[in-house]
Amino acid sequence: MPPDTSPERPSVPALEVPSPPSGAEGSDDAASSSPAGGHDEALKHLTSVLTRHLAPITDTIARHADRLVDAPDPKCRRESAMDVLAASARIDDVLAALRHYSRPVDASAQRVPVADVVEDTVCLLDDPAQARVRTKVEPEADGPLDADPALLRQALLNLLTNALEATTAPQTVLLRAARADAAPQVAFEVWNDGEIDLDDPSVVFQPFYSARPQHLGLGLPIAAHIAEQHGGSLRLSTNSVADGGTCFTLQV
DSSP, X not given: OXXXXXXXXXXXXXXXXXXXXXXXXXXXXXXXXXXXXXXXXXXXXXXXXXHHHHHHHHHHHHHHHHHHHHOOXXXXXXXXXXXXXXXXXXXXXXXXXXXXXXXXXXXXXXXXXXXXXXXXXXXXXXXXXXXXXXXXXXXXGOSEEEEOHHHHHHHHHHHHHHHHHTSOTTOOEEEEEEOOTTOSSOEEEEEESSOOOOSSGGGGGSTTOOSSTTOOSOHHHHHHHXXXXXXXXEXXXXXXXXXXXXXXXXXX
């Protein structure tokens, strides 16, 4: 990972990020121009994704529900009840991500200090994760920004979560805010050591793509859409150990 003191970053060709749906089902023209089997293939893919993510959770609920019925020990019943609640929360997380992706929340911009966005985002992580995040707000970026603070925090949290999961403790990740000379937008960079070992790294922006089976694969597409709502962009700006590691840049 590059040192915090250097504002210069090696550049790589920006990867195009596909936009998530705007919330509408799509126009008739778009539907008529799509391949005949496009809708069926999309439906099959979504069914496969949901089955992969929800089936293990429902199995867990069923297993612990059986224990609740049969267990005479109050402690065992309580433990099983807590496991059922945890599994239910995982389902809620999956559904919330799908709702956010298919029906994005409209951005409501306000003046928010960049340093506050950085600090508040890190505070959303649990304590062990917070200890592995380094932050740096460059002087040129240390000021107010017109943005929806909740959406911006969500986008940065998605990037930080991905970066943390791509490394192992005690390795750290860096969240850096910078602004080019006279540029109106702020670039939020999330760095981690290593690189994405794929022939085509742009696939990480595809909805439902994830190298981790337990993930829905919507974190980056949602972050990209939030950037677009603010007139900005999300790109994989560096992907090389030789150049400092992996860096996703959210510009808003």
